[in-house]
Amino acid sequence: MTSTQIKTQRLLSLDVFRGATIAAMILVNDPGDWGHIYAPLEHSKWDGCTPTDLVFPFFLFMVGVSVVYAMESKKTTVPHGKLLLSALRRTAILIAIPWITQLIFHPDGGLAHLRLPGVLPRIALVYFICTILYLKTSQKTRDWIFAFTLIGYFIIMTCIPVPGVGYANLKPETNMGAWIDRLVFTTNHLWRESHTWDPEGLLGTLPAIATSLFGIRVGSWLKRKDRDDNVKVSWMFTYGVIAVVLGLIWDLFFPINKALWTSSFVLYTGGLATIALALCYWLIDVQGRKRFTYFFVVFGANAITAYVLSGYIPHYMGMIKIGGASIYQTLFAPYFSPINASLVSAIFTVAILWLVMWIFYIKKIFIKI
Structure with a gap:
């Protein structure tokens, strides 16, 4: 990691939205x-979507x-090879961070039980692939890739029989994604809570890429100089x-499900993220209402660093x-009910991490991976 000072003008609503997501x-x-x-x-037990289930797709949308x-x-202006090498370096670091963290916190498991998929590895793969697509394809091509990815994933998950099971299904341990994860990673390297499937598995990374392509489409729209701000927001x-x-509508046939990152989940969360970003952009960058932004900007300016430190x-x-x-x-358990003590403790953790990020922010240190 290297620390640099941000010298270019940032779109404030992006940092606010990113910071709110990280918080x-x-x-x-x-x-x-x-x-x-x-x-x-809490996350949904399986099908459905709680506010917590929006956090990760919102972050990938912002990617x-x-x-x-x-x-x-x-x-x-910069050779694409240089940009891709830089993206590859960031990808490798993001993948390595959780692996190193596991070895520090769970040394008894060692390499033999290292979880290979995860949140940061998924972010890393999505970021790298979307960087390639943004540099090497047109928006029209990316739109087709987005559509084919969602339709193709739907067909794979609902029409192709799962080896060893004999039929397509969307159950946690017997769906196609779970089978591929066991085949590629083996059960020793999957989610510790299950070891038979992983919520950040390999096949689910495909529709996760579509979530970031949704973000690229919205980002490209925001960057247009031939449209008025009010038109952009509308x-x-x-x-x-x-x-x-x-x-x-798709939920009726392919249920909204974060763990499977279903195509309906991509559309539903991508739509909500677009609405939320539009609201942030209109309030902050168009209307200039910035009084409430500072707390979130502190997190948003060092989003990945805040997540890693968490x-x-x-x-x-x-x-x-x-x-x-x-x-x-x-400090908490004796003075609150169990559920409120748990919540206040979580808020306390957010506050401690914010103080750390605030020191970085006032020192104008922004960690780039």
């Missing part, structure tokens, strides 16, 4: 007690938008609503003892 990601990933969590802060803002000027709301409706800081906070008890047992 939500930390909030839902670090409750004080996993046995006591408010329902909206696509950010690719446009990072690459648009460079794609005509059409973003329109596109978003249409995508949500299409997602809900895997370390809570771990080491848990090792701190006050009178022989943990911070959670001392």
Whole structure:
């Protein structure tokens, strides 16, 4: 990693939206007690979509938008080989970070039980593939790839019989994606909660790429100089609503499901992300209402760094003892109901991480991977 100072003008709404997504990601990933969590802060058991299920697709959507803002000027002035090598380096680092983290926190498992898929590896693969597509294809081509990916994934998951099962299905352990993950990674390298399937599996990365292509489409629209801001916002709301409706219709045949990252999930969450970004853009960049933005900008300017540290800081906070008890047992559990103590602890974790990111921000240090 290297630290640099940001010298170019940033679109504030992008940092706010990205920062809000990261704050939500930390909030839902670090409750004080996993046995006591408010329902909206939990993932769906399987089909369906809670507010928590929106966090990851919103981030991947923003990856696509950010690719446009990072690459648009460079794609005509910098050799593509250089840009792709830089993207490949970032991809390798993002994949390596969770592997190293696992070896630090779970040394007993070693390489033999290292989980290979995961959130950061999926972000890395999606980022790299979408960078290639943005540099090497036209928007029309990317639109076709988006459509074929969603339709093709639907056909694979619902029409092709799963080897060893004999029929296509969308159950956790017997769907096509789970079979491919066991074949490629083996059960020793999958999600620790199951070892038979993985919510960030290999096949599900295909529709996750479509989520970022959705972001590229919206980012390209935002960057257009031949459209008035009000026109941009109006059409973003329109596109978003249409995508949500299409997602809900497709849900009748291919259920909205985060773990499978179904095609209906891509449309539904991509539509909501487009609406949310349109609202942020209109309020912040068009109307100039920026008073509430600072908290989120601090997170958004160092989004990946904040997410990575969210895997370390809570771990080491848990090792701190006050009178022989943990911070959670001392500061929260005695004074709140179990479910509220868990929530307040999660908010406390977000605040601690924000303070760390605030120090980076005021020092004008922005970590680029």
